[in-house]
Amino acid sequence: MSTQKQIQPGEKIPLKLTAAERKLILDDLLCLDQDYEQIIRETPTGKPVMMTLDDLYDFGSYFAAEFNNCKDRKQQKKLDIIFKKIQQLLDTYINEEPSSILKIEDAHKIRMISDQAVQIANFAGATLVAAEQLRIKTKPLENFCLEPGQRDVLLLIPGLSKRVKNKLMKEKPLTVAEIASMMLSLAEDLLDGGAQKQVALLLVARHLMDQLEEGIMAKAEQLENLEAESRPKANSDILYQFKITLLGIEPAIWRRIQVQDCTLDKLHE
Secondary structure (H helix, E strand, O other): OOOOEEEOOOOEEEEOOOHHHHHHHHHHOOOOOHHHHHHHHHOOOOOOEEEEHHHHHHHHHHHHHHHHHOOOHHHHHHHHHHHHHHHHHHHHEEEOOOOOOOOOOOHHHHHHHHHHHHHHHHHHHHHHHHHHHHOOOOOEOOOOOOOHHHHHHHHOOOOOOHHHHHHHHHOOOOEHHHHHHHHHHHHHHHOOOOHHHHHHHHHHHHHHHHHHHHHHHHHHHHHHHHHHHHOOOOOOOOEEEEEEEOOOOOOOOEEEEEEEOOOHHHHHO
């Protein structure tokens, strides 16, 4: 049974932000709508920022987009804390009329969501190429994990194959190719639905990207270490002498160099 508090359409509710959170929003949040920036600047320090539910839905989408692009873990954590405050308010209150979805008529916001979808799809494609080169495309991704809520979001994506859905429901290991296919379906579904759904999809996409990046980089590092161990060790007791002459120049220009036994990259240096 819903325990949400009923409020009037257009009624404003308080979003409590610390001074540091206000500064982060104003200084670091990319593409923030000027209307929201003005609301925050005009709110006295120490007072909650007053917004409608519709505004909060829209406002939260900026955090999801920024979280998806951010590589700094500490910054991600700060963004997540603010987003959870917004989400808590959205879970606490409800309008008499259905809350409006992300304002799709705004061309800027359409472009922002579309750009996110393209980035996710491109990342999935690049991942498949890297996995093919490492020969791990059809192998389970090591240390891959999903929270129950993230799993629920993925199961609602209509384009997901039955095989992947069955694996998700049974919590079976997923291959790199299957995770990449989930991201492609997610990117396609991102363009549809309301703001709440889009925010949830963006957060799950960020998690999948991190998991794939860490898994593939770890595998590449393992292979690199194995190759390094299999390479013949340089013999420091051996000295090689080269005479290097520039072609097509008279009189000849040449140098004689001596190097110890080493790898080609060190010889190049």
